[in-house]
Amino acid sequence: MSAKTTILNVPEEELVHPGHRACSGCGLSILYRFGLKALGRDTILVVPPSCLTVLQGLYPIAATQLPCLNVTFASTAAAATGTIAALKVQGKEGITVAAWAGDGGTSDIGIQALSGACERGDNFIFICYDNEAYMNTGVQRSGTTPQGVITTTTPIHGKRQEKKDMPAIMAAHHLGYVATGSAAYPLDVYDKIKKAKAIKGPKYLHLHTPCPPGWGYDTRYTVKVGRLAVETGLFDLYEIEHDVFRLTGASKKLVGKERKPVAAYFEAQTRFRALTRARIAEIQQEVDAKWAGYEMGEKATHA
Amino acid sequence: MHCIESGNVAAAYGVKLARAQVIAAYPITPQTPLTEKLSEFVDAGEMEAEYIPVESEHSALAVCIAATSAGARSFTATSANGLLYMSEQVHWAAGARLPIVMCVVNRGIGAPWTIWNDHQDSISQRDAGWIQLYACDHQQIIDTVIQAFSLAETVSIPVMVCYDGYLLSHTYMPFDIPEARAVDRFLPPFKPAYALDPRQPANLNTVTLPDIRPDIRGDLAPGYAEIRHNLHFDLRQTIGTVAEIDAQFKEAFGRGGCPHVELYCCDDADFIAVALGSLAYQLRDVVDMLREEGVRAGVCGIRLYRPFPDEAIVGALAKAKGVIVFEKALSYGNEGALCGDIKSALYRCDQRPFVRNYIVGLGGRDIRTADLLAAFRATCTTTEFKSDAPEWIGLKLQDNGRSL
């Protein structure tokens, strides 16, 4: 296994110009900086309507220094397919095709095309930056909004349904590589994207993306809140390579250790204000059970 | 090379000769055999193309949009509800100025479900900014498909080649398949003005403001309104380009000469029928019968529907006493779609013929030549019309369930 990237050896060159329209403190902005460093200049990006559309800039100025195709909301993965086909038929090799979509564009309106592209085995990287709601349009609930979260379309009682498990859905396509990451751990995201680049076929990354206005915390705490999600065991960093599951990085280090209470994560964001103490206790139990499962799995592999 | 084959196969040969590089395929009746034939060509190694079996029509056009943006010549085909499903993409391709060619095998739209022929599908997309060409027989299908690529790539506007489902797609006719090298001379490889390229990065089709603003060099760049105006302006210029490419094709292959309208007995006609697609050819039989009865009838088939060749249409129709538009689509709540367009073209004339409208064949309702003849004859001999509203040929039941 290659050495992990550090702050000092990750490429310095920025492939995103400053002065773009992303919110102050935007988690996606951190992910995008390091995601593009990992992808490199020989990349074509495909982007549906999302916060990233706005970050990338309004005509005629682009914050992104890579070629990018903006596409309709439902068609991201199909557009990736078309790009790959065009490059192949022209004999243009060595260009990575990477789609970046929000959670809505991935798990709701985009899921059909994504499933199709994966079934076809197209050679692309699909990155879902999950800020857990339709943020670009002003914080409406999506399929990946966690249960209980207040959004503008679940304004009083919070979302009733559970968070859609996109990585599991993608893993069921038996992809060569499925991984989760977080804006709070940009070097981990860098390494995972670099790893994905070297694998043939469809790759899927699901990146947890804290969002100050959407989640209800001061911009200062974007990285802290992202870290809390991992440290409480609510959002786990893992890889699934050819159906084999493996915790990674900060989540792997948590196995057998004490996790921070989930309440710390919920209390840091106003979007969870509808959660009752009883519900939080239930969630704590669910998380504990999940980690007991991880710990058993770890024991099994080390037996 | 001569053959006897179906309209769908004629289209497939056109796509093959045009050397489409990326083909997005999704099945829908009655287009399916077209894509099946293309998959045979690709699987057998007769076509060097990427054949993409997409999971929906919306994705089919998404694949073409991306592939063309990345520099490949792309093609897809659909009908009816498939076309409607990709409607957002239809508008997108035009606004993005992508030279995609798509065959629309005309079929009625649900609800209720129908698989049979009418023109509502392509008519519903007439305002999207695509070039729309209608073929009347199998030779026109293959010839138009080949020309469509040349046209699209010259003006950077996508082209819809429409032909009647079942009536043309599934019937067998003799036609000539042009020789491959001759087509290569007529249609060189696709050389886009820009293709997505890491060495020349650009962000395509992002949010475009209402107002103009400076680019990175400080030059003013257009706003949404300018880009859309340019599409319309360029579409109107395309009327001339269609004729130029038709002339080039005629010189190379000996066929053509009717790029905008196809006239039959119109020179001295008092009454001219107007129609899209194969109906125009069926109306020639009606014209022949009327001429035998002493009526100076003619038929004007519309080949180029969008951009609307108003000059050619006025040239063909203005001197007639009456124009009778027979069509397989409606602008619901108003009148026949084509009829409205014909009237708007004739509006500028100081003296203009009366215009009557007949709706026929919706959902594949059989269009009997005898019924067309009766309607045409009645229109020629009526001095006063009760109303301006379109009349319907072939309806069989009244609202109360009684036969008409």
Place this chain on the structure above:
Amino acid sequence: MSRSPFARRKSHSEPGPGDAGKTGSWRVLRPVIDVTLCIPAKTKKMACFNCWLYCPDGVVTRTIPPTIDYDYCKGCEICAEECPANAIRMVEETEFAKKEQ
């Protein structure tokens, strides 16, 4: 880039900074690095650089000492929060407006 005949026909954006203008104007508080506390500045070694790592807008340089491009810094305070040496103070932007006057 050469101008194609369709250059003005399409929404075709070229890369450049400042799509949203000088986003430094968004700031209410400005991050100021205290070089006596900043680890790379103090030790004169390539070390830490959390501020560079976590800056959403990439306006911090990975240099000794790190510098901040105030034309584009949006004042999100992530650098101040993540600095392990508490070397970054957030100062009212109005203080600097006074000075610039």
